Amino acid sequence: MRPWPVPVPLPDNPRFARRCFCSDIKMWYYADAQALQARRASDEQFVEWMADSGLNRFLWIHHPGDTWDEIPPMAEALRRRGIGIEHGGHILPTLLPRERIRDIPEAFRLNQHGERAPDGNCCPHSAVALKVILAGIDKLLDAHPETPLLHFWGADIRGGGWCYCKHCQRLTPQDQLLLLCNYIAEHVERRVNAPEIAYLAYYDTIIPNLSISPHPKVAVEFAPRDRSYRFGLAGPDAYNAPLAAGLTEYLRIFSGRVHVFEYHMDSVLFGGLYAPLLQTLYEDLNFYHSIGVRSISNLYFDDYSILAHAPTFPAYALWTRSSQVEPGELRLRLVGEYAQTWSELESAAGKLLAHSELRYPERTDPARWEMLHALGEAAQKQLGLLLRACKQRRLHDPRALRLDFLRYSVKLARARQLQLEAAIKAAAGDHEAARALRATALAALGQTDALLEALSPASKGLFGVRFLPYMSRIHQAYLQHGTFMG
Numbered sequence: 001m002r003p004w005p006v007p008v009p010l011p012d013n014p015r016f017a018r019r020c021f022c023s024d025i026k027m028w029y030y031a032d033a034q035a036l037q038a039r040r041a042s043d044e045q046f047v048e049w050m051a052d053s054g055l056n057r058f059l060w061i062h063h064p065g066d067t068w069d070e071i072p073p074m075a076e077a078l079r080r081r082g083i084g085i086e087h088g089g090h091i092l093p094t095l096l097p098r099e100r101i102r103d104i105p106e107a108f109r110l111n112q113h114g115e116r117a118p119d120g121n122c123c124p125h126s127a128v129a130l131k132v133i134l135a136g137i138d139k140l141l142d143a144h145p146e147t148p149l150l151h152f153w154g155a156d157i158r159g160g161g162w163c164y165c166k167h168c169q170r171l172t173p174q175d176q177l178l179l180l181c182n183y184i185a186e187h188v189e190r191r192v193n194a195p196e197i198a199y200l201a202y203y204d205t206i207i208p209n210l211s212i213s214p215h216p217k218v219a220v221e222f223a224p225r226d227r228s229y230r231f232g233l234a235g236p237d238a239y240n241a242p243l244a245a246g247l248t249e250y251l252r253i254f255s256g257r258v259h260v261f262e263y264h265m266d267s268v269l270f271g272g273l274y275a276p277l278l279q280t281l282y283e284d285l286n287f288y289h290s291i292g293v294r295s296i297s298n299l300y301f302d303d304y305s306i307l308a309h310a311p312t313f314p315a316y317a318l319w320t321r322s323s324q325v326e327p328g329e330l331r332l333r334l335v336g337e338y339a340q341t342w343s344e345l346e347s348a349a350g351k352l353l354a355h356s357e358l359r360y361p362e363r364t365d366p367a368r369w370e371m372l373h374a375l376g377e378a379a380q381k382q383l384g385l386l387l388r389a390c391k392q393r394r395l396h397d398p399r400a401l402r403l404d405f406l407r408y409s410v411k412l413a414r415a416r417q418l419q420l421e422a423a424i425k426a427a428a429g430d431h432e433a434a435r436a437l438r439a440t441a442l443a444a445l446g447q448t449d450a451l452l453e454a455l456s457p458a459s460k461g462l463f464g465v466r467f468l469p470y471m472s473r474i475h476q477a478y479l480q481h482g483t484f485m486g
């Protein structure tokens, strides 16, 4: 699907130099030729739209188990349109193959029980770990010598991924990651067009806590995935305040070398909900720019994200260039008579997006549960009223407002809300009420499956065809058995 066009002429002299989109390469399901083919036409349209909208970078994010670094036809289309391709992602666990625990156990992290463990990251003090990782980096850069930014990220887990050996014990997770990034930057320095190395500030490393200094070719990649999206990062949500302060501190430590990695169109984080986020995006980009950030990327997932966050795409393309057109004006230009409806949808979704992790509401900070639940209830009410008003006014437009998708979204939000309520009851020791709520949530989830199934494959993408039903099964198993299997 081609995202909506930017509805005004693109301003000259973009205020962000790097304007990037990124996506997990595994979401192409590339081992399955049919799935790969299913995305092809849509990917071409997306690349055309990116080029026409002045976006200039693309990153395929690697996860353990990935065997491809890029999707060839799309990579070719990106290169043809002059869009730079970046490589890397959660590559550390792949660069140090897990089976090597047998012959080089010392390369792996020592866990808190004093055992070498093939999970998480390596021991950054191990010369043999470094040798294996640097050889892997060389191979990656030999295959993609043009990559301008190499994303060297650790395992995609919270806590527990770091080394506790006698050398590493005194180092924070931030130090351990930076130490590795510094070695890599030093190692690749002699290459023609040596890339910058991105140190990932994320989960364990989001707030700087460093005792060592960065190599001049190491930059921070600041990815505030645990934030609230109800307001901009520097807005009134106290939960975001330490993140905004952390970013400012990183800018100082790294002499301005900071790339922001954002999630305004992340259908995984937002659990598949209909969530236009213009006001928050506008505030975020203005804040990032005001403190000196000049590089930003945003994560998306195929046609589904384009459906769920439709106006956010052109808004991102426009506001990475200039702040001149404000959200109200942009909504009017994008959807005309639907502008008010979009604004209401945004306000309801914003309340839900105060969760930091809509996929698993039970995994958010329990101290926030009551507040999130109250916001969720308000959002439910607002979404329900909006849906009724749209039906009454017969507002339905396959481009501007899809009632079938809104209905799915309302039901999904209801299911997540019930899950959160069950967690609150269980934490308070009221297990009977928790059980009853989980049963109601399970029934609500069953209804969401039917509504999702009814959406056309062309509009919901592989994400809606494959990933969301898989997520739903994980949640159903959780509601039945009380633990997450995935």
Ligand SMILES: [Zn+2]
Pocket (backbone or CB within 6 Å): 109, 110, 122, 123, 124, 125, 126, 163, 164, 165, 166, 167, 168, 169
């Ligand atoms: Zn160690």
